[in-house]
Amino acid sequence: MKKASLVIDQSTTSSKVFLIDEDGKILDRASLSHQKYYPQKGWAEHDAMELYQNMLDGCKRLVERHPECEFERVSITNQRETIVAWDDCTKEPVYRAIVWQCGRTYKRCQELIKEGYEPMIQKITGLKIDPYFSATKMEWILQNVDTDLDSLKFGTIDSWLIYKLTNGNAHATDHTNASRTLLYALDENDWNEELLQLFSIPASSLPKILPSDAIFGYTDLEGALHEPIPIQGIMGDSQAAFLAQLCQEEGDIKMTLGTGSSIMM
Template sequence: MRAILAIDQGTTNSKAVLVSEKGEVLARGAAPVGISYPKPGWVEQDPSRLYASVCEAIDACLNSAADVTVEAIAISNQRESVTAWDAETGESLGPVLSWQCRRTAPDCERLIAEGRLERVQALTGLPLDPMFPGSKFRWLLDRAPKGRPIRLGTIDSWLIHCLTGGRLHACDASNAARSQLFDLQAQTWSADLGEIFGVDISLLPKVMDSSADFGTTLGLPGIPDGTPIRAAIGDSHAALFGHGAFKPGDGKVTFGTGSSVMTTLPSFIAPRNGITTTVAWRIGGKPTFAFEGNILVSAASLPWMAGILGLPDVASLVDLAATAEANGPGFVPAFVGLGAPYWNSDARALFSQINFSTTRAQMARSVTDSIAFQVHDVIRAMRAQSGGELGALYVDGGPSQNRFLMQCVSNLIEHAVIQCEAPEASALGAAYLAGLSLGLWRDLEVIAALPRSTQTIAPEAADRATLLNTWNDALSRSTLALTPAKGE
């Protein structure tokens, strides 16, 4: 059977998925990546371990597959994480600086103080926040060994380097669009942005379409040399594509460590209201744009709270939360500040309105509800700017399989959500792009028509005003400036 091998390289795990010509998942494999926190607010990964986890996931996937011929490889990857390596030897010259890493917050604050924010947003559609890579690239350059031929790159470009035996330094337009060095409208690296962040843009990868020829494999265990790599795309963008959300207004929410809310646009719209504009994908040289809201901490708060309450796992936490009425305390998961639509690096995680009658179930409910509240605020900001109707809204990622959590989201946004049984939306999107390049699928209409197992969750009546009042009160307390006590 002919199939596409899709690599889905994420924050905590690397996955490999074999996808048939019918769009069916034939086999899966996964391996942990590992993540470290060397200082408060610092989050990084080992580039070599990251690639090794990809190889392990591929091996596990192939070992669980029947007789399959791999026609091509596709890549979806964690975005806004970047690294540096030696252009000649491939040796890592620094860690992977994770999208969660806040180490360059002072650099972003300095650039804002210098009046650079408006220009950066106008060119990139992104705010000046340490989540985005511009300042991270500079940090890597400052600490790289002098005199070495340096390559800088997003995770897709690092994987392409490894998969091709170092023969190609390239990334796709969706990943470039999240780098903070890419001019969205010109669709090129920007010398102006390079000057702002202090980065030589000649060190960056070649920007290609999301569905394109990214070279061929060399030395990848289990895969014949010369196997073509035909797609690369950021994981959130890949999920949007995988759902077939091709009409303007269609969107998706990916739930994971953080969350990404994305809706397709008819054309480029400059961002405001705390959301970003990005390249969803680029095919045939033509970019499709999207609004996006990046939530820094989403489902990552669930295992934390499960541990605090002495529960064995996240499922037990959600079951406990479901027994409580949604009228308890408020909780803001600002463990690393707040992302969209607030963009407040100084915000702090907290519970509010706790009293002696507060129960464990109410505490659990306030944590699960915080996931839905953040999605609500992003979608509200998108609706305010787009002027159009919200179309089909898909949900994916592990937490999206929980009916209770998704019902809370649907109730708050007053819009149906479409629950997808297949958890591999990002891998499927990358595979569809590779198949498009190979001619396995003729066009987007054919891809949209591929069978998908879905369930629609319609909104139910809820006291939204009371719930939002509690949330907004907690939010205001979370973002208060900390004033030193007298005499300090």
């Protein structure tokens, strides 16, 4: 029986799923587009449940088309910085996913810069203050959406998909996605308590941070598989493309041209 992995690329415009064998050959693929919402000028949102359902449907299509395959794992690469907030009791989003493109927190970011927080934040995270990153999106949800803090969970798209695939048993992310939230300390490889306090984000709402090659949980794709397989191999899309182009030495540079242009060194 041929062994293969289901590799998910959940991007800004669609959810693509690839069936890849042990030699790295793409055996098949499925792609489903999703609705984009722009409720106000400069705002951008996705329906987090639609993202999950499209990803799940894509996986199920490949499983059905390839009964000869032994599925070894599910791997995920994803649009970065986009944030989902959900209730751990209902397992449903409390608001639409706020996309990395969304500029609703521009004024808040300008306030933080004027108050002198940027040097401290850049020293801790390596990032400048910008609505692009996830922290002010989380802060906005806390201030504008009626939520139960005891059951509130936040996550980037990888965390949301992992949570749903494991039926709520795993709330986790990897270091590449965590490092794009404006809450991750490079020296600590963990969430920074000072930044959590600055943005009033409860530590209990954030996912556990694991290495990209860790096992994040197990899924049977809601019954599509006979038995659960590991979710393993999680990485933000630009970092994944960076490594795929063999950028492994100091000074290596990679430009990713997608919905946006991402340059990494």
